[in-house]
Amino acid sequence: MSAIPFDNSYARLPGRFFARVDxxxxxxxxxxxxxRALAEALQIDPDWLASPDGVPVLAGNAVPPGAEPIATAYAGHQFGHLVPQLGDGRAILLGEVVDRGGTRRDIQLKGAGPTPFSRRGDGRAALGPVLREYLVSEAMAALGIPTTRALAAVTTGANVARERLLPGAILTRVAASHIRVGTFQFFAIRRDTDGVKQLADHVIARHYPAAAESRQPYQALLAAVIERQAALVAQWLCVGFIHGVMNTDNMAVTGETIDYGPCAFLDAYDPATVFSAIDEHGRYAYGNQPAIAQWNLARLAEALLPLLAPETESAIAVAQDLLAGFVPRFETAYHAGLRRKLGLFMDRESDVALAGGLLEVMTANRADFTLTFRRLGAAAADPAADRDVRDLFIDPTAYDAWAARWRERLAAEPRPGAERRETMDAANPAFIPRNHRVEAVIAAAIERDDFGPFAELNTVLAKPYDDQAAFAAYADPPAEYERVQRTFCGT
Structure with missing residues (x-):
């Protein structure tokens, strides 16, 4: 029996879907x-993975029995511009396993060397982006947001050339699958309708089996992907997450967050916030993410048109009707999330304006997004705690005016203060991967070969909703000199 119980389905698709490469x-x-916990969930012995036999597998030095290494093919719109062939240029899918819950998972090595899709790249990953993806993807999982996971990270003992020589590393990434909107585009661009159909059938069987029971399974598939993406982006906004590079090749059809390149979390709230150094025009700003998600889904709908209806005009009408459902689905999920963050249990029409009013005064006053909502929980339980929220605003009276409306709304559905605070704390994390903390971890690893800060931050982020007194400083926003203005992709 293999140390990793592979059962590979994607590798059984036709050869044009991927390139076989070790x-x-x-x-x-x-x-x-x-x-270790993720390894056990995948039915892989963590002691074996950490052993002299397992580490070479995580580094790509050994291909374990049952693995069928492939680099998958896909295309994509990058910042709105179509690139007809991208593919896994530095990632190799070892294979799939079925976890303890019965869910099929990909195991992929990111940074494992060049593939036929590398486009003159070295196929490697620098240490910094590997640590960033490990930390942020695991933090997202702890926050309860659908995401790819980090199984392991290794250094390679070799440098990679970027803006300077940097230590190399490899991330072992786990996902429900790595199938993207851009995967469908790859076949649609080539007018390979049979390829689109085979891919759609694979996705339905693997991720959306209920769609197979529909009279129109491909319409049901598109509707299901739209629904998942609407819910996902709503969750992003509720924790202040900015993906940074929402190209169609970075949108998984599973509804998982994938590809943590120049991602970041808000400090001061402002919907126009952009961190990504490659997003020069703010296309993927925090507040633009819902509209971009819908735009990306329209590209998926275009790829699926031949399957949606026999005639093009009818297929377009079906696609437009389904895509029109994105906004109400997103708004329903987002507004429900905001109500939870404000400690509201019942849905009232005025709640949207109440939440919007808070966000407006937060923007005007540069109030910290995470701390404002977290401290509201204490203020809901004890009005004396208003002072800690007021301190986050340049003009505290702006908060006071809003808080009067909020307390009037709370009074309309009375709850014990402790109960309301508990509910709010479960929706408002105390700890997020603050950008300055992540950068400090990366600097310690690169400059001092010190992974202690990485391990400690990873420990803190594993319990984002808990008050961790020993790590209270990790909840603090950056000082002016610590602010991170730009984040980088690292490819």
């Missing part, structure tokens, strides 16, 4: 971190 060995792999 990882390129590295000189001196060393384990940085192993997600």
């Amino acid at each position: 990882p390129t060995p590295v000189p001196a792999p060393q384990l940085i971190s192993l997600n």
Whole structure:
């Protein structure tokens, strides 16, 4: 029996869906971190993974029995411009396993060497982006947001050339699958309708089995993907997350968050916030993410048109009707999330304006997004705690005016203060991967070969909704000199 119980389905699709390629060995792999709980959920022995037999697998130096390494093909719109062939240029899918819950999961090595899709790239990953993705993807999982997961990270013992020489690393990423909107585009661009159909059938069987029972399974597939993406982006906004590079090749059809490149979390609330150094025109700003998600889904609908109806005109009408459902689905999920964050249990029409009013005064006063909502929980239980919220506003009276409306609304559905606070704290994290903390972790690892800060931050982020007194400083916003203005992709 293999140490990893592979059962590979994507590798059984036709050869044009991928390229078969083995990882390129590295000189001196060393384990940085192993997600033992995730390994156990995947029915993989974590002690074996951490052993002299397992680490070479995580580094791409050994291909375990049952693996069928492939680099998948896909296209994509990058910042609105279509690139007909992208594909896994630095990622190799080892294979799939079925976890303890019966869900099929991909196991992929990111940074495992060049593939036929590398486009002159080296196929490697620098240490910084690997640590960022490990931390942020695991933090997102702890926040309860659908996401790819980090199983392990290793250093390679070799440098990679970016803006300067940097230590190389490999991330072992786990996902329900790595099928993207851009995967469908790859076949649609080539007018390979049979390829689109085979891919759609695979996705339905693997991720949306209920769609197979529909009279129009491909319409049901598109509707289901739209619904999941609407819910996902609503969750992003509720924790202040900015993906940073929402290209169609970075949108998974599973509804998981994927590809943590120049991602970041808001400090001061402002819907126009952009961190990504490559997003020069703010296309993927925090507040633009819902509209971009709908735009990306329209590209998926275009790829699926031949399957939606026999005639093009009818197919377009079906697609437009389904896409029109994105906004109400997103708004329903987002507004429900805001109500939870404000401690409201019942849906009232005025709640949207109440939440919007808070966000407006937060923007005007540069109030910290995470701390404002977290401290509201204490203020809901004890009005004396208003002072801690007021301190976050340049003009505290702006908060006072809003808080009077909020307390009037709370009084309309009375609850014990402790109960309301508990509910709010479960919706408002105390700890997020603040950008300055992530950058400090990366700097310690690169400049001092010190992974202690990485391990500690990972520990804190595993319990984002808990008050962790020993780590209270991790909840603080950055000082002026610590602010991170730009984040980078690292490819």
